[in-house]
Amino acid sequence: MGLDIEQDESFQRREWRWQHGGTVLLVLVVVAALAGLLGAGPLSWTERESADGVVTVAFDRVTHHESDDSMTLAFGPEAVSDGTVTVELAGTWPGGVDLQGISPQPVEQRAVPGGLVLVFAADGADRVETNLRFRAQEYGPLRGEITVAGRSVSFSQFVLP
Amino acid sequence: MDAVLRAVAMYVVLLVIFRLTGKRSMAQVTTFDFIILLIVGEATQQALLGEDFSVTQAALVIATLILLERLFDYASWRLPRFRRITEGLPVVVVENGRPLQDVMTKEQITTDDVLSAARGSQGLERMDQIKWAVLESSGGISIVPKSPV
Numbered sequence: 001m002g003l004d005i006e007q008d009e010s011f012q013r014r015e016w017r018w019q020h021g022g023t024v025l026l027v028l029v030v031v032a033a034l035a036g037l038l039g040a041g042p043l044s045w046t047e048r049e050s051a052d053g054v055v056t057v058a059f060d061r062v063t064h065h066e067s068d069d070s071m072t073l074a075f076g077p078e079a080v081s082d083g084t085v086t087v088e089l090a091g092t093w094p095g096g097v098d099l100q101g102i103s104p105q106p107v108e109q110r111a112v113p114g115g116l117v118l119v120f121a122a123d124g125a126d127r128v129e130t131n132l133r134f135r136a137q138e139y140g141p142l143r144g145e146i147t148v149a150g151r152s153v154s155f156s157q158f159v160l161p
Numbered sequence: 162m163d164a165v166l167r168a169v170a171m172y173v174v175l176l177v178i179f180r181l182t183g184k185r186s187m188a189q190v191t192t193f194d195f196i197i198l199l200i201v202g203e204a205t206q207q208a209l210l211g212e213d214f215s216v217t218q219a220a221l222v223i224a225t226l227i228l229l230e231r232l233f234d235y236a237s238w239r240l241p242r243f244r245r246i247t248e249g250l251p252v253v254v255v256e257n258g259r260p261l262q263d264v265m266t267k268e269q270i271t272t273d274d275v276l277s278a279a280r281g282s283q284g285l286e287r288m289d290q291i292k293w294a295v296l297e298s299s300g301g302i303s304i305v306p307k308s309p310v
Contacts, residue, residue, distance in 0.1 A: 003293050003305070005251055015249060016267050022181025066212060161170070 038160065039064050050151035054078045057146055062158045063136050068100070074129045079149045080122045086148065090115035093144030093157065097134040104130055164221035167209050172229050175205065176247065184249060185269065188300030190277075248298045255294035258307070268296055278302035 029038070036044035044060045059071040079085050084107065094115045102109075108119035122128045136142070136159040145154045179186055188194060209222050237244035254265050260272050275294045279285040283306045293305040 003253065003295070005253065005295065007253065008245075008250060011245060011250060012252060019181055019183050022177075023183075026178070026181065 048153050048155045050153045055148045055151045055153050057153050065161050071132045085120045085122045087118045088147040091144040093142040096138035096142045097136050099134050101133040164218050165225045168222045168225035184300040252296045254296050255291050258289040279304045
């Protein structure tokens with residue numbers, strides 16, 4: 001050839017195929033991220049209800065480690081007793097996240113074996129909604145169970161590193 | 162432990178992404194290429210340190226990355242196949258003043274890119290003054306001029 005250079009045509013063709021495939025893969029990853037498959041987004045936001053619809057939890061199916069995220073809990077009037085709503089959070093989720101803020105604030109917050117108990121003031125007229133801001137501290141799937149007035153809702157959130 | 166795992170993960174992610182998107186992404190030809198590389202640096206930094214801003218964390222991350230570099234260098238030296246996979250091979254794009262169009266299309270470079278490299282490195286004026294132009298694995302284009310007749 002005249003030029004002292006290492007060349008390998010079949011390797012080069014394979015490399016180009018891999019590069020083409022790799023670019024397609026990256027496009028898919030970015031599109032998936034936009035849709036919310038890799039974190040907060042329209043495909044990730046979902047709701048879970050108790051059997052009678054009194055307790056609802058809305059959250060992101062997928063979240064990122066050490067990233068600000070939020071979860072909304074809603075309770076119907078049936079969940080109110082004595083002017084308060086007592087929420088019990090159990091499972092790996094309460095221990096696996098760092099709760100940054102709850103709004104509206106609960107009147108009482110107690111740590112119990114297996115989780116957390118939050119007591120909110122409510123007047124029983126309408127649906128009560130509360131927003132929990134948190135940051136995931138652990139990796140992988142986190143399961144949680146919310147129990148209010150005998151009704152239970154379970155949810156599962158995946159934490160990506 | 163965290164520092165080492167983060168450093169390894171980011172090193173692998175960057176290596177894979179840059180290898181899969183082609184040689185030219187490393188070339189830094191335009192100002193924007195340079196800006197992109199700066200931004201990539203910024204994006205990487207947060208993932209490497211996380212919430213731990215201690216000297217220990219920084220030292221561990223740096224040590225892990227340097228060690229990975231040495232490891233890859235050694236493996237590339239010892240195993241040519243490994244070097245091909247991680248670095249790629251140089252590709253001839255111009256032969257005797259004649260641009261190899263199919264190669265240039267695959268690597269997405271234009272004759273302007275080649276001429277710009279020819280001007281910059283050899284002070285050449287035209288394509289027919291180029292004997293060989295090679296797209297190196299670094300993404301840069303090296304030029305061998307025709308010997309003056």
